[in-house]
Structure formats: C-alpha cells, structure tokens
Amino acid sequence: xxxxxxxxxxxxxxxxxxxxxxxxxxxxxxxxxxxxxxxxxxxxxxxxxxxxxxxxxxxxxxxxxxxxxxxxxxxxxxxxxxxxxxxxxxxxxxxxxxxxxxxxxxxxxxxxxxxxxxxxxxxxxxxxxxxxxxxxx
Numbered sequence: 001x002x003x004x005x006x007x008x009x010x011x012x013x014x015x016x017x018x019x020x021x022x023x024x025x026x027x028x029x030x031x032x033x034x035x036x037x038x039x040x041x042x043x044x045x046x047x048x049x050x051x052x053x054x055x056x057x058x059x060x061x062x063x064x065x066x067x068x069x070x071x072x073x074x075x076x077x078x079x080x081x082x083x084x085x086x087x088x089x090x091x092x093x094x095x096x097x098x099x100x101x102x103x104x105x106x107x108x109x110x111x112x113x114x115x116x117x118x119x120x121x122x123x124x125x126x127x128x129x130x131x132x133x134x135x136x137x
C-alpha cells in the first residue's frame with residue numbers, strides 16, 4: 001500500500017465493475033490523478049493506458065477478490081447485476097450479495113484504507129414503497 005495517501009498520484013484504486021457506465025465515467029474523469037486497477041468480468045471495453053492495470057475479476061470468487069485488492073489503497077466497488085429482471089438465485093446472490101461480501105472481506109484482509117460502495121435498487125426491491133420510504137427517513 002501507498003505510504004502517502006495525501007498525494008493522489010500515489011494512491012492505487014481498484015474499481016470493480018470498471019466496464020460499466022459508472023466505472024467507465026469515474027475512470028475517464030480521474031485517470032490522470034490516480035493509478036487504477038480496473039476490474040471486470042469482461043475487459044474488452046476497458047481502456048489500456050500507461051500506468052493503469054486491467055484485470056479480469058469475478059467478484060463471486062473470494063480468492064480472486066483477494067488478489068485484486070492486494071496492494072491497493074482504495075476500492076470502489078461497483079460490480080453488480082443492475083437488471084430489474086435479474087433472478088435472485090441465477091445472478092443476484094452470486095454477483096450482488098456474495099460479490100459484495102467478498103470485496104469487503106478481501107479489502108479488509110489486504111488492509112485497504114477505504115471502500116466506496118454503490119448499491120443497486122435491489123437493496124430495497126420487494127419492500128412496499130411506504131416501508132422503503134420510512135427506512136430512509
């Protein structure tokens with residue numbers, strides 16, 4: 001890990017789900033300020049720029065998450081299945097629930113100083129709107 005987190009150029013950031021809309025936009029806007037490890041299941045659409053790393057990552061695999069988190073200061077966890085039609089057992093359990101646990105566990109084990117997490121609507125899907133609204137107040 002970097003010793004000087006006050007210097008953004010020395011910070012190494014892992015972005016899971018880097019090929020998605022949010023991950024791509026974040027990288028495009030911050031590529032000049034940080035060193036990135038861009039991770040996704042499909043890496044064909046990820047830009048390869050000098051000083052940045054691109055890796056294939058299945059967040060449902062804890063050991064792969066540990067390798068991905070090794071040597072990074074910050075994890076921006078965006079990997080998930082965002083589809084409203086996603087099936088719980090077919091996709092959400094592995095990608096959104098197990099994957100999130102694995103990324104947080106691996107980041108903790110690697111000594112990452114910060115994890116930034118963006119959740120999907122699946123965090124409240126199935127709750128009546130009145131219940132979901134009360135929980136956010």
